[in-house]
Amino acid sequence: LPVVEDAACASGTEILIDGVWERIGKPHGDIACFSFHPRKVISTGDGGMLTTSNSAYDKQFRLLRQHGMSVNDRVRHSAHEVIFEEHSTIGFNYRMTDIQAAVGREQLKRLPEIVAARRRLARQYATLLRDIPGLAVPSEPSWARSNWQSYSVRLPEWCDQRAVMQFMLDHGVATRRGIMCAHREAPYHELARGRSLPESERAQDQTIILPLFPQLSESDQEYIAAMLREACAY
Template sequence: MSDHSFIPYGKQSLDEEDIQAVVNVLRSDYLTTGPAINQFEEAIAAYVDSKYAVAFSSGTAALHGACFAAGITEGDEVITTPMTFVASSNCVLYQGGTPIFADIDPVTYNINPLEIEKKITNKTKAIIPVDFTGQPCELEEIIEIARRHKLIVIEDAAHALGATYRGQKIGSISDMTMFSFHPVKHITTGEGGVITTNNKVYYEKLLAFRSHGITRDRSQMMDDHGPWYYEMQFLGYNYRMTDIQAALGISQLRKSDQFLERRKEIVEKYNWHFKDIKEVVIPKQSAFVESSWHIYVLRFCSNVLQVSKAKLFNELRNCDIGVNVHYIPVHKQPYYKNLGYNQCNYLEAEHLYEEAITLPLFPSMTDQEVEYIIQTIKRIISTNKRTKVGDEE
């Protein structure tokens, strides 16, 4: 073990302002479904330049809501990437739809638009591109494909708050966009998520969906018994965010740009030190995007290292560096194998999984911690090089 304290791959960055924001709500009249929810939604919408935002209890709940609003149902197919967290495809299953995976681009690690085209059938209803690591997908191509085939684009931007694509903020481009506020994300509400959209119909469906399918809008009711009356018009869910969470989110959002700048500083240091080391591949960013750098994925080239990924991972953990892996391809999960996805091959996603390790990246990392991680990786690489390319272990 090292003489350093353990450095996690990600963690929340909270200060006294955040704590006081939560305390203020705890002392107020509303703990849930109060004014902080609308304030947070308005702040998020303004930050990403969208017309509407609907807060949910988690990013997964938000994706489920988006699939409902898109009208996904039994028999519908939705194309997404296998290189993501399971929520990106589970949300389709919740609605009775069928996830269809399309392989990733070998450079950006995002879903490959050419592979999307190959997967479209007359059952395809939507596309869920995932902004892996915080780098926006090739949205122009994806949206063009979607418009041509009359598909809905639900962007999973759990990693991408603050990112831009061709000068536009992520959250204002796709039909619906999901952001997550889990503690390792750019800002946190503890747990939480949001859907942003410019479509009023989707907005109204999302509002009702997160609250049991209930409406109090008299213009939408089939009956009216009096001022107390409300109607459950479809089977919705209790996916509401609390005011406690929303107050924390409002406070965190004020620091979002500051957090993003610190993430970029750390990435620049990583890239500078690793760019000329042939045993690793640093992340590549497209010229027309600004990544929000949720995670830093370093690819360890198995053909020039005489050590397995598992051994590398364990060595780094033993040095108190809390590396992680993003992601185990979804089709490799036992549940999905049982659904028949075990016969599928997504070679680029599988190759990335074999070689990728996620390094720590969060705003409160110190320069000393960053330097320690860099030097430890260099040392481990140096002691695990093959004597020549092609040598066996």
């Protein structure tokens, strides 16, 4: 059974397997899919990458991303003899631009530093938020080292999510809902009719994502925590 890993958010995340820490996307399945959307740990503006240890998949992916062309532009343009490319299959224009790739390669060099900063900020959030009544902060299992792409908290039962988010925004802190449930969106209403997913719905209604990025200062993080504490007090 082919296994495709949804590793969209997992750049730099590690998992403990048989006593050894390994990066997500080794891959442990057949293919791992990463995202470079601006919200992710590494960004090229948009787009993403695939990793695979299967040489046949690799060859096919490289064909598909560039119109099914047998020879890529870099090889043709640097050649000292004329090369005629062929299109052996129907492909797509999924190429990343050279500028995007250059930005991504430089960020990959800094990935350990970026992840370390995010992990430090996540630990600091846990300390700053731990005594807010009714607030649940995320935890990390012993077998994982998260990159903390997002820091999502579950609000106290008595808090109105929209009111908390508006209070934060009024005080200069942008937040987002922790998740969105597909079955609540218009295209899926008919398919979801009569179905109840209470835990997913509870997560959508009660979780928010707090700002977290490597350049977040200690004073700004303390301010965010103070504003959340005040918002949850109402």
